Amino acid sequence: MKRTTIKRIFGYVGKYKVHLIALVICAILGNTLFILSPLLTGKAIDYIIGAGQVDFQGLIRTISSLLLIYIISSIFQWLMSVISNIAANNTIHDIRKEAFDKLNTLPLRYFDSNPHGDIISRLTNDIEAISDGLFQGITQIISAVIIIIGCFIFMLTISPIITLVVVLITPLCFFIASFIAKHSKRMYGAQTKTVGELNGYVEEMIGNSKVVKAFGFEQNTLEHFKEINSRLYTVGQKAQWYSSLTNPTTRLVNNIAYVSVTMIGGFMALAGRLSVGNIASFLTYSNQFAKPINEITSITSQIQLAIASAERIFALLDQESEPEALKPKEGLENCQGEVTFKDVNFSYSPEVSLIRNFNLQVKKGQTVAIVGPTGAGKTTLVNLLMNFYQINSGEIQIDGKNIYYIHRDKLRQSIGMVLQDSWLFSGTIADNIAYGKPEASREEIIEAAKASWAHSFIKRLPNGYDTLIDEEGSNLSQGQKQLLTIARVMIMDPPMLVLDEATSSIDTRTEINIQKAFHKMMEGRTSFVIAHRLSTIKEADVILVLQNGNIVEQGKHEELLRQAGFYHKLYYSQFTA
Numbered sequence: 001m002k003r004t005t006i007k008r009i010f011g012y013v014g015k016y017k018v019h020l021i022a023l024v025i026c027a028i029l030g031n032t033l034f035i036l037s038p039l040l041t042g043k044a045i046d047y048i049i050g051a052g053q054v055d056f057q058g059l060i061r062t063i064s065s066l067l068l069i070y071i072i073s074s075i076f077q078w079l080m081s082v083i084s085n086i087a088a089n090n091t092i093h094d095i096r097k098e099a100f101d102k103l104n105t106l107p108l109r110y111f112d113s114n115p116h117g118d119i120i121s122r123l124t125n126d127i128e129a130i131s132d133g134l135f136q137g138i139t140q141i142i143s144a145v146i147i148i149i150g151c152f153i154f155m156l157t158i159s160p161i162i163t164l165v166v167v168l169i170t171p172l173c174f175f176i177a178s179f180i181a182k183h184s185k186r187m188y189g190a191q192t193k194t195v196g197e198l199n200g201y202v203e204e205m206i207g208n209s210k211v212v213k214a215f216g217f218e219q220n221t222l223e224h225f226k227e228i229n230s231r232l233y234t235v236g237q238k239a240q241w242y243s244s245l246t247n248p249t250t251r252l253v254n255n256i257a258y259v260s261v262t263m264i265g266g267f268m269a270l271a272g273r274l275s276v277g278n279i280a281s282f283l284t285y286s287n288q289f290a291k292p293i294n295e296i297t298s299i300t301s302q303i304q305l306a307i308a309s310a311e312r313i314f315a316l317l318d319q320e321s322e323p324e325a326l327k328p329k330e331g332l333e334n335c336q337g338e339v340t341f342k343d344v345n346f347s348y349s350p351e352v353s354l355i356r357n358f359n360l361q362v363k364k365g366q367t368v369a370i371v372g373p374t375g376a377g378k379t380t381l382v383n384l385l386m387n388f389y390q391i392n393s394g395e396i397q398i399d400g401k402n403i404y405y406i407h408r409d410k411l412r413q414s415i416g417m418v419l420q421d422s423w424l425f426s427g428t429i430a431d432n433i434a435y436g437k438p439e440a441s442r443e444e445i446i447e448a449a450k451a452s453w454a455h456s457f458i459k460r461l462p463n464g465y466d467t468l469i470d471e472e473g474s475n476l477s478q479g480q481k482q483l484l485t486i487a488r489v490m491i492m493d494p495p496m497l498v499l500d501e502a503t504s505s506i507d508t509r510t511e512i513n514i515q516k517a518f519h520k521m522m523e524g525r526t527s528f529v530i531a532h533r534l535s536t537i538k539e540a541d542v543i544l545v546l547q548n549g550n551i552v553e554q555g556k557h558e559e560l561l562r563q564a565g566f567y568h569k570l571y572y573s574q575f576t577a
Contacts, residue, residue: 012091019087027142030076035150088135105321108388117200126309133306136299144292151289169257173250173293187239188308194232254290332414335495336364337526344394355549367527369537372546378530382498416489420501422481430465436492448491454483497527
């Protein structure tokens with residue numbers, strides 16, 4: 001799993017080959033110049049103590065060369081940082097965009113079964129962790145390879161014997177880091193998962209803060225938060241504890257190598273086989289040889305966290321998207337709105353069957369009201385019509401075309417939907433009304449608002465149609481938000497309508513006006529109306545009474561009352577104690 005994750009990350013990075021090539025060139029030039037500095041330093045020392053008197057001319061030339069090398073090397077190091085930052089940010093941009101695009105293709109089933117806060121955490125915290133690990137990893141790994149190879153070559157030119165000692169001792173750092181990484185990876189995976197859980201819980205509590213306060217549940221909420229937060233502290237502490245072992249242990253190994261070089265170099269200097277300058281150069285090279293290993297092991301925690309976060313992102317990207325329409329894809333030009341359900345079977349889970357052998361024929365322009373007790377399958381029917389969920393068997397047709405042969409966008413653009421839960425985004429009133437028709441003119445927006453009886457309250461707002469709506473429309477009443485969502489559908493002028501408890505949040509007087517607007521809007525359009533207040537659907541062409549996913553009664557309002565069946569009981573239960 002880890003290798004696959006790293007391979008996929010580098011697959012994204014590989015899209016920016018020009019940046020990587022420039023990064024490698026800067027790393028080679030900058031680090032090569034930097035590697036030359038110990039040789040010049042050793043040469044400067046020999047100028048001072050090698051011949052019994054100071055060679056000032058040679059010393060000045062050497063120091064000037066060192067200064068120039070350090071300046072040029074610093075410029076290349078700065079360029080490396082800039083280029084790696086650009087490459088990392090572009091890579092994260094691609095991953096974030098692909099993840100968000102994936103959200104738009106996922107079926108509703110995924111959002112129903114996963115906490116929204118955890119999904120948000122994947123697109124924010126997890127991607128940010130990948131960004132940190134990627135930025136650190138690219139620069140450190142490329143520089144490490146060049147420095148290790150360069151230092152090894154220069155150490156060989158000074159003393160192959162001491163080089164062998166360094167090469168035998170230093171690689172122990174990799175084995176230690178690998179051993180610790182295996183244990184810390186599991187903890188970092190648990191940490192990212194718990195962060196997602198915590199975000200999901202916070203998002204849920206903030207979104208339902210009124211309910212929490214109304215039921216006096218603040219203390220229980222706090223206790224649950226403390227429990228999740230405590231688990232996050234525990235796994236985070238363990239992950240940090242494991243990763244914190246890496247740097248001290250690798251430095252211990254490096255110090256052992258340093259002491260070994262000093263001792264062996266001292267004996268060789270006494271034997272006249274090495275100069276003091278060569279020993280000084282070799283000590284610097286041994287430090288440089290170990291430095292990239294230390295730096296890589298010091299960011300092990302960031303890399304492990306980035307890998308764990310990447311696994312969560314790729315798990316999201318690997319989710320099965322909504323199936324594409326079967327080929328050939330068809331449109332719904334000149335849609336008439338004739339709807340047919342043929343032997344439809346559907347269930348949210350294999351264990352519990354909901355809709356069984358459902359059949360329905362709806363003619364053009366008919367208004368179909370769907371009523372029944374909670375859980376009867378009313379909203380499920382329109383969700384199936386909108387192709388939000390896949391049926392288990394059977395067929396749903398619009399104008400004789402199987403909806404699975406129709407392009408999904410064309411299908412949903414042909415159906416205007418007003419839900420019980422109104423949703424508005426941060427923006428102006430006009431932008432929210434024109435959500436389904438971005439090219440709409442101001443006159444069309446105003447006409448739609450007038451038709452939905454929203455114009456009067458909009459004109460009373462400080463900036464009218466240019467009034468900014470807060471997040472989720474918190475500066476509007478529930479009824480006002482619902483009027484705007486109705487106007488949003490009216491401006492689309494779709495051939496079919498779905499009204500799912502569309503007037504549930506509106507007062508009785510406004511509802512009368514809305515019903516008039518609905519009747520006008522539904523003229524000549526096929527409409528599906530889900531209602532619990534049965535007084536609002538008396539004029540429907542046909543009323544379907546659902547129970548346990550099946551039609552138990554069907555007919556007009558008066559016909560169903562005369563039957564004195566289930567509908568009769570539902571209707572009069574609203575007017576009697």
